[in-house]
Amino acid sequence: MGYDLSMRVWRGNEDGGALQDFTVSVEEGEVVLDALHRLQATQAGDLAIRWNCKAGKCGSCSAEINGRPRLMCMTRLSEYEPSETITVTPMRTFPIIKDLVTDVSYNYEKAKEIPAFAPTPPDPDGKHRMMQVDVERGQEFRKCIECFLCQDTCHVVRDHEDNKSAFAGPRFFLRYAELDMHPLDTHDRRQLAQAAAGLSMCNITKCCTEVCPEHIKITDNAIIPMKERVVDRKYDPLVWLGSKIFRRDQREEVES
Amino acid sequence: MATGVLGPERARIDKPTLRQDRWWIYPAVTFIVFTAFVVYSTWRAFSGANYYASPYLSPFYSPCLSTACVPGASDFGQPISFLPAWFSPALVILVFPLGFRLTCYYYRKAYxxxxxxxxxxxxxxxxxxxxxGERRFPLILQNIHRWFFYAAFLIAIILSYDAVIAFRDENHEWGHMGLGTLILLVNVVLIWLYTLSCHSCRHITGGRLRNFSKHPLRYRFWTFVSKLNGHHARFAWASLISVALADFYIYLLATNTISDVRFF
Structure with a gap:
């Protein structure tokens, strides 16, 4: 059964903007993105929204709904009372372009800073071999759809613009962890994660995990394991002593 | 100049947050419970009294290693003799579990x-x-969490010993059990669950490996610890409450406020 939904949608650009009130006719079973599309079709033809798959897999329609970072296509209207006003704003960590669309290029710049996968030489028959048990930890991280909601909610950059140069953010700690745990990768990414990506700026308050639409345990399975790997290298005197005595190189310090 | 969400490049929205749910409940409850625990444990740790009611020893004072310990409380001897008599024995040992919890990845999030x-x-x-963040002193010290884990592991063994010797009566005859035994037993189980579910434990048992397939036994340990790790926050709360309750029960016994309920 349909009803009239009260919405407040932020409209504007880099010069300014405001929350505007709308009433949109919606149907049972719809999501916030459906309501915004109807709004765009009937009342605000120039409303800017970034979207693509409508299935929670492309990571395009990230926004903040009632102040919480979420995918618009995965937020059901049935989560709210029909009498409730739903407020939709763009992600508030990134520079605004127009209406609900932000400039997320910060994330792509950070992605470029991560050295690519560098595998060991192949076996004599030209193949690389891995056991399933060795790669499945990283497979959780491959579920990332790059919606950047974790980046949006991370207070390190959300509340401190000046940290953006030194801090890669949870999405990329996920990538560092994925590569560092990869059985064939040859880089030592602990130093990079600590020094270049600002891993130690994270105070593990788990907001990235809370907002992840793919339910990746970013903090427990990626960030904290990377922090522990850095501890192996920098803050554990036993490991440090072992590396000095046995003159193991950085790659070998991580047990194979 | 405004920064963060009110910065010039961001969407111009006056309110710092538009969240309408009761987001303040978690930090408020955490603040109240943690503050209550700190006040209670500080009082108990500095009091230096009423921590032993045969056969029960308060977990705040175990192991009781200084010469200030009351008779019967020092099953591991009294090797610390250089401290003044007014120095509470709890202060010698509490620094380790306190450091373990203070640097714990869950508690860090909470506080x-x-x-x-x-x-x-x-x-x-x-x-x-x-x-x-945690780049500078003092927060850079959070990186020594695993050293506190090692100490907490040893203390968990000692608390297990305390739970075993609680199967005695007040005259140290074996084969008895009271409510105090049950409380110490539940407490030590929760302490073990909290200690073994620690992120550092998870890393040490197998998390640091790149090839699980070469270490099948460590992989099984890691899998077990990973399962526990998913409940780490729950164990952190439960063991915090249980350790305070265990101490309080022994305090009530030691001050003769109540008598132990004997099951057999």
Missing amino acids: YRAFWLSPAACAVPEPHKKYT
Whole structure:
């Protein structure tokens, strides 16, 4: 059964903007993105929204709904009372372009800073071999759809613009962890994660995990394991002593 | 100049947060419970009295290693003799479990949110103008968590010993059990669950490996610890409450406020 939904949608650009009130006719079973599309079709033809798959897999329609970072296509209207006003704003960590669309290029710049996968030489028959048990930890991280909601909610950059140069953010700690745990990768990414990506700026308050639409345990399975790997290298005197005595190189310090 | 979500490049929205849910409940409850625990444990740790009611020894005072310990409380001897008599024996040992919890990855989340408001909740701005994370002193010391884990592991063994010797009566005859035994037993199980579910334990048992397939036994340990690790926060709360309750029960016994309920 349909009803009239009260919405407040932020409209504007880099010069300014405001929350505007709308009433949109919606149907049972719809999501916030459906309501915004109807709004765009009937009342605000120039409303800017970034979207693509409508299935929670492309990571395009990230926004903040009632102040919480979420995918618009995965937020059901049935989560709210029909009498409730739903407020939709763009992600508030990134520079605004127009209406609900932000400039997320910060994330792509950070992605470029991560050295690519560098595998060991192949076996004599030209193949690389891995056991399933060795790669499945990283497979959780491959579920990332790059919606950047974790980046949006991370207070390190959300509340401190000046940290953006030194801090890669949870999405990329996920990538560092994925590569560092990869059985064939040859880089030592602990130093990079600590020094270049600002891993130690994270105070593990788990907001990235809370907002992840793919339910990746970013903090427990990626960030904290990377922090522990850095501890192996920098803050554990036993490991440090072992590396000095046995003159193991950085790659070998991580047990194979 | 405004910064963060109110910065010039961001969408111009006057309110720092538009969250309408009761996001403040978690930090408020955490603040109240943690503060209550700190007040209670500080009082008990500094009091230096009423921590032993044969056969029960308070977990705040175990192992009781200084010469100030009351008779019967020092099953592991009294090797610490250089401290003045007024120095509570609890202070010698509490630094280790306290350090373990203070540097614990879960507690860090909890107190950064509840006490430092950094941030109080997701998408709620923090009040601080500068943020450097755990890069500098003193927060860089959070990296020694695993050393406190080693100490906490040893203390968990000692608390297990305390739970076993609680199967005696007040005259140290074996084969008895009271409510105090049950409380110490539940407490030590929760302490073990909290200690073994620690992120550092998870890393040490197998998390640091790149090839699980070469270490099948460690992989099984890691899988077990990973399962526990998913409940680490729950164990952190449960064991915090149980250790305080165990101490309080022994305090009531030691002050003769109540008598132990004997099952057999």
